[in-house]
Structure formats: C-alpha cells, structure tokens
Amino acid sequence: MLENKTKKQVVKLHPDDNVLVALTDLQKGEIITFESEDYTLAETIKAKHKFYMQDMLQGAEVIMYGVLVGKVQNDVAKGSFMTTENLKHAADPYSYKDSTFSWQAPDVTKYKNQTFKGYKRKDGRVGTANYWLFVPTVFCENRNLDVIKEALHNELGYAVSDKYTRYTHQLLQSYQDGEDIQSVEIALSPSSKNDRVFQNVDGIKFLNHQGGCGGTRQDAATLSALLASYANHPNVGGITLLSLGCQHLQVQDFLDDIKKQNPEFDKPLFVFEQQQTKSEEFLITSAIKQTFEGLIEINKYERTPAPLSDLCIGVKCGGSDGFSGVSANPAVGYTSDLVVALGGKILLAEFPELCGAEQNLIDRCTSEPTAKKFIDLMESYDALAHKVGSGFHMNPSPGNIKDGLITDAIKSAGAAKKGGTSPVVDVLDYTELVTKPGLNLVCTPGNDVEATTGKAASGATLILFTTGLGTPTGNPVCPVIKVATNSVLATKMKDIIDIDCGPIISGEKSIEEMGEEILDYCIKAASGEIIPKAVQLNQDDFIPWKRGVSL
Template sequence: MSENKTKKQVVKLHPDDNVLVALSDLQKGESITFEAETFILKDLIKAKHKFYTQDMIKGQEVIMYGVLVGKVQTDISKGSLMTTENLKHAADPYAYRNASYEWQAPDIYKYKNKTFKGYKRNDGRVGTANYWLFVPTVFCENRNLDVIKEALHNQLGYAVSDKYNQFTHELLQGYLNGEDIESINIELNPTPKNNRIFENVDGIKFLNHQGGCGGTRQDSATLSALLASYANHPNVGGITLLSLGCQHLQVQDFVNDVKKQNPEFDKPLLIFEQQQTESEEALITNAIKKTFEGLIEINQYERTDAPLSELCIGVKCGGSDGFSGVSANPAVGYTSDLVVALGGKILLAEFPELCGAEQNLIDRCITKETAEKFIDLMESYDALAHKVGSGFHMNPSPGNIKDGLITDAIKSAGAAKKGGTSPVVDVLDYTELVTKPGLSLVCTPGNDVEATTGKAASGATLILFTTGLGTPTGNPVCPVIKVATNSVLATKMKDIIDIDCGPIISGEKSIEEMGEEILDYCIKAASGEIIPKAVQLNQDDFIPWKRGVSL
C-alpha cells in the first residue's frame, strides 16, 4: 500500500494485480479513477470486495498480491464484481529453486535499547506471564478439573463470572416474585478487576481435552508431547497433573516427554492418580491443598528486565475478511519484521492458509533442508485432505467468502502477510519447539483454536490474532492480543478487540506506523502493564490436533 494518508476508494495490492479492492461501498455505474485509468462499475462493490480491472475470458488467471489466486469461470467485463460464481481457486505449483533472497530489515533504532519485564526461567527463556497449570492425562479427569477450577478461581480472585451470577440472581428473584421475565431490565455492573491473592501469579489455567484414551496410541503420544510442551512453557511456573490410571497416556509417558524436551526441568510438578486414591474427595482436596502450597512458591517469582530479543510472538488470523490482507495482516507483518530485526522469534502457522504463498516462503528459506521440510509437510497435509475428498481450497468459511475472501489462495496470500518479509530460518512440525531467532513456520491447521494451541506448544509467549469479523479465541498459557482489520468491528466488539487497524483503511496511518503501535502494545502486554481482553475474559481455548484432516 502507498504511504499516502489521504482517503482512497480502492487499493491495488501489487503492481501485477488485475483486481482492485474497494475500501468503501462503491455503487453500480459509479466511475472510479485509479492510476490514470477509469473503471465504470458493472455491479455494486461493497467494501472489502474486489472488481476486475480488465475484460476477462473463461480460464484466464486472476492475480492478487502478485500471485495466482484463481481462474475466471466465464467471460466477464472490466469493472465486474469478483464472486464465487465467476472465480474458482487456483494456485501456482511450487518447488525448491535455490533462490537468492535478500531481506531489507526495518529501522529498529527506536527499539534498540528497550526492554520488557518478564519472568526469567532457569532454562534461559523468558515468560510474559506466570501461570499455574492443571493438566489431565485423560478426558475422564475433566470434571475433577472443573470442580477444582471453580473452587480456586472463586476463592483466589481469578473468576470473571460475577456479573453473570448477578444477572442470573436477578432473573431468579423476578421469577420467584411472579414477574414477566421479558420485562425485567437488569443493568450489569462492569466485571470487577481480579482481586488476586497471589500478586505474582497471573492465573490458574486448565487444559481440559477429549484425548488420552480411546483413540489411537499415536494420538495419545502426540497429546503427551503437546501437554509436555505446555508444562515446559516459559509462561508456566508450576503444574498439577491429574490421571485416572488405566488410560493410554500414562503419567510416565508425560514425564518422559517433559524430560526429553527439557532435561533440566525443575518446575514444581504435582501428580495425582485417581485409581490410587481412596476417594474423589481425597483426590480433589489433596490436589487443591498441594497446589495452594505451589502457588505460594511461584508467587515468589518477580518480573525483571529482559531484552526484546527474548520475545517469541505467534501470528494468527481468524474470522478473516477482505481487509485482513490489506490492513491488520501487513501491519502485524511489519511488527514481525521489527521483532526479527531485534533478534526475537516469530511463529507463522496455519499451513492450509499458506496455499498459493508457498513459493515465496520457499524462496525465503535459508537452507535447502528447511525448504524441503516445508514442502514435505505441506504436500503430506494436502494429500490427507484430498484423500477424504477435501483439500486446502475448501478452507474459506461462509463468513470469509461473504466478506470478500473468494478463494483459498486470496485468503492465504493475505494471511501470509502476518509473517512479514524476513528469511525463514526454520520449519517446525506440530509440538516442535522453536529454538532459532527469526521467522519459523509451524505446521498446524487453520482452525483458530488448534492453531493457537500449536503456536503456544512451539513456544509463543504472545500471540497476535488478527480478525475482520470478530472471534473470542484465546489460549490458556499464551496471552492472545486481538487486532481488528477495520474500525467498525473494533467499535462493535470493543469488549474483545485490543488494537484497531482501521486507520490504515481510512488513510490516517501507514502500515509501518500501525506495526510500531502493535509492537509497543506487545511490549506492555509482555510486561504485564496491559492485560489483553482475551486474558481478562479467561478465553482459555485448548484443542489438541489429532493430525487428521482439519482445515
């Protein structure tokens, strides 16, 4: 995008594109002038949608972001609206070609001496939070976790449900008094700030899941590695493990995976096995008592200054719209480049949403081995999808399409912008831990929760989550920062949005200015000075990926 901050009607995302994106609603018959060329619109072009800049014949390639994103299905006139009827997904093939990639790093002068206040762990990593984590080895323990969660959250100041308890209480009183429920007007008090007993414990988190038994042994092995990575996460100070006893995922498997990932693991780890305990009551009370002692222990940890090179940020999009690749994703991409230039780590995942952007990423890989690992993971994943009659091309949701993301290649080309422009230093399979500074690709589904779950497993200590339609997704151990693509969403869903990239659409700010604002917010969030909305609302979503077909 141009850095011109005047209000524009349309934008061209790459010089080679043969479509323009509407920045506001454009009327049928309206005359639009762009780069000395005039277009008479054949249809109503709503904001976020695209129109063709030339007459097209059936089978002709459509270029957006400088890459192939589809082929037209019928002859179509210049100025016509792009739709699912006249365009179908297409993407160029990709291969390793030993490209010589040169990166122009952004200016980091204003950040060079900045720090954040984090929790330094004994393995050298730095967390942005200090959580106590409850882990079940099997779904049979979920109910026990729920009971413990209610007790600890309510008594120790981590609950967020007070205003809804009040709301339900008022409804009950009205019902008992014979009032018409529909006529009862109840004004909710704002959710109070958490009155934490343990000042340096940012939360008590629970990894409820549906695995650990009943599936394949491979599923349990993957789950064990995932849970172990969460136990090892730098945002986690201590762990309580609940096991039934007879399940596939045995306690020792989990412990072995923890030690495999981190031979020097030294966090408090409390283990309770229900089939070796005299009663459910004894299990729960013992777990609460010992955890309380553990909370006292990790409450001694304090935040200290750490360089920005210790930041590890996952970048994610969900509830995407036609502005995602225009505003929020490029802005987050600029933030990513700043973090990489500062020596930090960036994690770009969602492999089904890199369809069409593969060649650019392959050309940016620093070694042939890195590129080949990416190609192998992409091809294997896509083959699994085709095996069951699907494919990456079926990734866009009805909401995506309605708001302008007509093909998966359009969605993917815009989604890839979150990773910025730096070289790809590593490619990580699911649950593999990031070790190298720079941009790493992480194999996960595009599914919001499965992807954020996977990013945290690889070591993300913050996640930047862009959205054009709005989503309440969060993560138990990794604070998730919501970045809106447009100001309408940021205003409408202000209870879940942290940052508004709408000023890019209106021309008030450049992508670079917005990217710096996002990094400034990240520094404050990493220091505990700002609490992202997803954390305030306890949006602690956790879904393990079974390596099946999930787009």
C-alpha cells in the same frame, strides 16, 4: 501498500495485479478512476470485495498480491464483480530453487534500549505471564478439573463469571418478589487483579481435552508431547497433573516427554492418579491443597527487565475478511519484521492458509533442508486432507467468502502477510519447540483454536490474532491480542478487540505506523501493564490437532 493519510476508494495490492479491492461501498454504474484509467462498475461492489481491471476470457489467470489466486470460470468484463461463480481457486506449483534472498531489515533504533518485564525461567526463556496449569492425561478427568476450577477461581479471585452469577441472582430475586425481570440490568464489574490472593500469579489454567484414550496410540503420543510442551512453557510456573490410570497416555509418557524437551525441568509438578486414591473427594481435596502450596511458591516470582530479543510472538488470523490482507495482516507483518530485526522470534503457522504463498516462503528459506521440510509438510498435510475428501482449496469458511475471500489462494496470500518479509530460519512440525531467532513456520491447521494451541506449544509467549469478522478465541497459557482489520468491527465488538487497524483503510495511518503501535502494545502486554481482552475474559481455548482431518 496504502499511502499514508490518503483517502482512497480502491487499492491495488501489487503492481502485477489485475483486480482492485474496494475500500468503501461502490455503486453499480459508478465510474472509478484509478491510475488515470476509468472503470465503470457493472455491479455494486461492497467494501472488502474486488472487481476485475480488464476483460478476461474463460480460464484466464487472476493475480492478487502478485501471485495466482484463481482462474475465471466464464468470460468477465472490465469492472465486473469477483464472485465464487466466476472465479475458482488456482495456485502456482512450487519447488526449491537455489536462489539468493536478501532482506532489508526495518529501522529499530527507537527500540534498541527498550525492555519488557517478564518472568525469567531457568532454561533461559522469558515468560510474559506466570500461570499455574492443570493438565489431565485423559478426558475422564475433565469433570474433576471443572470442580477444582470452580473452587479455586471463585475463592482466589480468578473468576470472570461473578457478574453473571450476580445478574442471575438479581433475576431470581426479582422473580421471587413478583417483580418484572425486564427491569434488571447487569451493572456489576467482574473481579479485578486486586481481588486476587496471589498477586504474582496471573491465572490458574485448565487444559480440558477429549483425548488420552480411545483413539490411536499415535494420537496419545502426540497429545503427550503437546501437554508436555505446555508444562514446559515459559508462561507456566507450576503444574498439577490428573490421571485416571488405565488410559493410553500414561503419566510416565508425559514425564518422559517433558525431560526430552527440557532435561533440566524443575518446576513444581504434582501428580494425582484417581485409580490409586481412596475416593474422588480425597483426590480433589489433595489436588487443591497441594496446588495451594504450589501457588504460594510461584507467587514469590517477580517480573524483571528482559531485552526485546526474548519476545516470542505467534501471528494468527481468524474470522478473516477482505481487509485482512490490506490492513491488519501487513501491519502485523511489519511488527514481525521489527521483532526479527531486534533478535526475537516470530511463529507463522496455519499451513492450509499458505496455499499459493509457498514459493515466496521457500525462496526466503535460509537453507535447502529448511525449504524441503516445509515442502514435505505441506504436501503430506494436503495429501491427508484429500484422503478424507477435502483439500487446502476448501479452507475458506462461508464468513470468509461473504466478506471477500473468494478462494483459498486469496485468503492465503493475505494471511501470509502476517509473517512480514524476513528470511525463514526454521520450519517446525506440530509440537516442535522454537529455538532459532527469526521467522519460523509452524505446521498447524488454519482452525483458530487448533492453530493457537499449536503456536503456544512451539513456545509463543504472545499471539497477535487478526480478525475482520470478530472471534473471541484465546489460549490458556499464551495471551492472545486481537487486532481488528476495520473500525466498524473494533467499535461493534470492543469487548474482545484490543487494537484497531481501521486507520489504515481510512488512510489516517500507514502500515508502518500501525506496525509500531502493535509492537508498543505487545511490549506493554508482555510486561503485564496491559491485559488483553481474551485474557480478561478467561478465553482459554485448547484443542489438540488430529492430523489430516482439520483445515
């Protein structure tokens, strides 16, 4: 861990590590002194990248975060640059061991009496937002959803594209007037909350997707459970369902899945089936009219104080870099520990990005069945990936590698830091709902949108999303908070970044200080006092997962 307010050139992430991480650009031939030992750099080492702390022979094990992350492919010298050519992925085997795990919870005295203002639902859960949700049972209805979205968003004040519409209008006007369009600048603000007709409705959301028919019946069944979990989500106040009629995913399947998840489900739910209506126009106008009536009803809901134990936060990383496991992920991990200590729920997913961190998580499981469920899901998922010619080792993207994440085990060991250090109380398969306070593992791909889609399905009402390279990913029903690993990114992409963890890298702040700042932001976001950038931009990404074909 970085020491508070101490400027460093490099950092060693665990006492057992045999590599150092560059915190700033280091030049070839430069002599770096760390813990009274000198290292002469054989090559230029850019910030976020690593160099070896000792001479190593081919096949030698490389340790980062205290775990095996790869094996060198040829002899390497002390001070040489870690690359994809000289290091390949390797991870230790894992198994259940009947070991005793103890956890020292962080001090949460300052948060004991704090609350957030949320929407209390009849099932006891508390939402951080109040959305109306449009759900298609099949991709055939996507076009109708798009038409309805344009009509409702533009008229009711939820559109974010109005400034671009006006900009295009200005370009057109200048062109028609024979003026130079280069002088036209975008200077108009998008719609604000004050423009909304329904002040207590935070948004009207649409779950366009490509499923519901044409695939396997298992795909349709999984999609049904996913859509039902979104309808049942505590951030959703009401639902409009559009169906064609002949598709695999029948309306009754969806309704049955809702009741299976929540026998007391009582939200307003309007169902329209196109093959049973007299025209497309009738379908669309009827859906708009009934939805408008529903919006009037859920606009009567108001935020009320709720304890922090009602928070359910998903933790995710995407567009990761070599600083992810150094700054943002461990800071979010400390936030996770604070939430768990307060009685809340944390959801850690992205199973391909836990490769190499399995044993630590298994040892932290509170029961043998929980540990074995995690092992079974990891092994079956990896086996499915291998069947299509892939595997967890192929997870890092070109962007990850370019910015210092050379192997999947390096990426995973840093990614797992988002879950903090608390016990693992439960393991959830895809679309399973979270019920236990504490740290829960959720089986999803590492893919940004598929993972956030899965975490929201399991009940996350906020998602902390760390990024080192920058990604605009959001979710239709769960506000996504973007946490930058470095200040360069936070400055460059300030329109999508909410929190900057760069002060950890510069030594201005500790991981613990940053973790508390992140929790403070979450409390305000959960109360509607701060609107995360992804929400402001209507970044409503939704991709159902087809198992085994995505990492």
